[in-house]
Amino acid sequence: ESVDRKIFELLGLKEEREKDSELYKVFSEVFDKTTQETLEYMKKRGYIDTLFGVISTGKEANVFRGLDKDGNQVAVKIYRTYTTEFRRIWEYLAADPRVGYLPKDIRKLVFIWTRREFKNLQRAIKYAVRVPEPLAFRKNILVMEFIGNEYPAPRLKDVERTLSLEEFEELYHYTMRVIERLWKRGEMVHGDLSEYNILMWDKPVIIDWSQATVSRNKMAKTLLYRDLRNITHYFAKKGVEVEDPSDKLKELVGE
Ligand code: ADP
Ligand code: MN
Known part of the structure; x- marks a missing residue:
């Protein structure tokens, strides 16, 4: 009671x-x-x-x-x-x-x-x-x-039908730059990056960081590849000319 x-x-x-x-x-x-x-x-x-x-x-x-x-x-x-x-x-x-x-x-x-x-x-x-x-x-x-005002900000998935190719292209490059900066400078990886974990607000806001980890984690490269693959896959479906996730992985991990 x-x-x-x-x-x-x-x-x-x-x-x-x-x-x-x-x-x-x-x-x-x-x-x-x-x-x-x-x-x-x-x-x-x-x-x-x-x-x-x-x-x-x-x-x-x-x-x-x-x-x-x-x-x-x-x-x-x-x-x-x-x-x-x-x-x-x-x-x-x-x-x-x-x-x-x-x-x-x-x-x-x-x-x-x-x-x-x-x-x-x-x-x-x-x-x-x-x-x-x-x-x-x-x-x-x-x-x-709290990201939003009266309501929580929409996820990328929620607004994808309203976006133009140019907007998708810009978002793709933004997201790839985030992955790259996190890995190279922050020595970390998000690990669950997708259209469900990006909120569309003042800027795209990346949420849901529970599975994120540091690059010296033995799982880190697998997670990095997962992020690269999910993001390139998604934006390719939207008509964006994307990089090859395996090439990008090699570039980032330097192998
Ligand atoms: P889950 O592990 O359940 O996916 P998330 O951290 O992705 O947890 O949060 C679930 C949902 O809650 C998100 O898709 C988003 O709609 C909303 N949300 C999470 N964090 C915030 C925040 N800081 N501001 C506004 N909405 C949020
Ligand atoms: Mn989530």
């Missing part, structure tokens, strides 16, 4: 009328004690004041729109603590030279995963890549800059 109360308070809901709201359903489904406590901590620190609106419900995380204590919009990514993606997360973390001891407890593994996304965002910003500014993280919750 007290859990419900706190959820409602946080969500700014009026119990009687909004018990069936989508927000409440998603929330109570992913809400466990740890998440509740972590949200309370975030609220105490002013990072989150209210949550409203589910932006996305994914396999490993849900993203909410919220307000901080000053009324600024924030995006709140809450990782599931009981994810079925355990194996994948474990494999990715085990290969990352930045990550030390790996706990057996899935929840603690998710905390490391969350922190790693925060660190990746910070690192990408250092190399002048437009990403949501990371604001705070704790346990399985990441708070970041």
Whole structure:
């Protein structure tokens, strides 16, 4: 009962009328004690004041729109603590030279995963890549800059039907320059770059950095190739004259 109360308070809901709201359903489904406590901590620190609106419900995380204590919009990514993606997360973390001891407890593994996304965002910003500014993280919750105004910014996938060939060409080159700068100067790779993880805003904004890693990771070249292949594939379908991903890979890794 007290859990419900706190959820409602946080969500700014009026119990009687909004018990069936989508927000409440998603929330109570992913809400466990740890998440509740972590949200309370975030609220105490002013990072989150209210949550409203589910932006996305994914396999490993849900993203909410919220307000901080000053009324600024924030995006709140809450990782599931009981994810079925355990194996994948474990494999990715085990290969990352930045990550030390790996706990057996899935929840603690998710905390490391969350922190790693925060660190990746910070690192990408250092190399002048437009990403949501990371604001705070704790346990399985990441708070970041909200991209959008009233609504979240559309993904490239959402607006592709409205784009001209010239716009696709420009976006292709922009994205390839990002991949290149990240690899050469940032010594890192995104690893899941696609039309679903690019938000169309002031500039294209690259999101979803949980699987990103450093170039000295033994999986890094595989991830780099995956990004190059996905991006060239996508833009080729849109009529852009693209480079060969294998050639580009060789050029970047210098082999
Ligand atoms: P997933 O692992 O579920 O794909 P993402 O980080 O890609 O997680 O986020 C899922 C969706 O949430 C995105 O496609 C986007 O629509 C929205 N989203 C994520 N981060 C932000 C943000 N900072 N601002 C606005 N919308 C966001
Ligand atoms: Mn995504």
